[in-house]
Amino acid sequence: MSDPTICFGGIATIALSSSENGVSYQLRESLTNNDIGTAQIGDGGDLYFTVSPGTTTTYKIVAYHIPTSCAVDQTDESTVTVNPVPNANATNSSQTICSGTAITAMVLSGSVASTTFNWT
Numbered sequence: 064m065s066d067p068t069i070c071f072g073g074i075a076t077i078a079l080s081s082s083e084n085g086v087s088y089q090l091r092e093s094l095t096n097n098d099i100g101t102a103q104i105g106d107g108g109d110l111y112f113t114v115s116p117g118t119t120t121t122y123k124i125v126a127y128h129i130p131t132s133c134a135v136d137q138t139d140e141s142t143v144t145v146n147p148v149p150n151a152n153a154t155n156s157s158q159t160i161c162s163g164t165a166i167t168a169m170v171l172s173g174s175v176a177s178t179t180f181n182w183t
Contacts, residue, residue: 068144071117075143079110079124086126090114093121093140102127119144 067075079088082105089102090112099122103110114122121142127134154170 066142066144068146069115070146071148072115073145074113074115077112077114077122077141077143079112079137082106082108082110083126085130086128089125089127091123091125093123114143116143116145 065076065078067077069075077090082088082103084105084107086105087102088105088110090099091097092099099114100112103112112122112124114120119142121140123140124137125134126137158166160166
């Protein structure tokens with residue numbers, strides 16, 4: 064399975080390669096074992112599950128063989144890493160100046176370490 068990285072509020076796609084015909088696949092949160100979304104029926108191709116976690120979360124897929132009623136947890140888990148959205152705080156952001164007078168430097172800071180700010 065894939066291990067995507069998203070920003071907070073984003074949507075991640077978890078891919079399961081080579082599904083099997085006649086098998087139902089259910090995405091679950093690994094820690095709570097709660098179902099996420101609806102199960103998908105394998106067709107021999109890849110299956111895609113979408114999630115939007117608020118924090119970094121690990122998922123697993125349970126395969127349920129419909130004809131035999133056997134279920135098994137897939138051994139490969141998918142971890143969706145959620146990066147926080149940085150905020151920008153400006154110091155000296157509001158200044159009144161006269162023509163020809165220098166301004167005081169504006170300083171940007173934020174809540175996420177190693178954030179780079181760019182003017183656009």
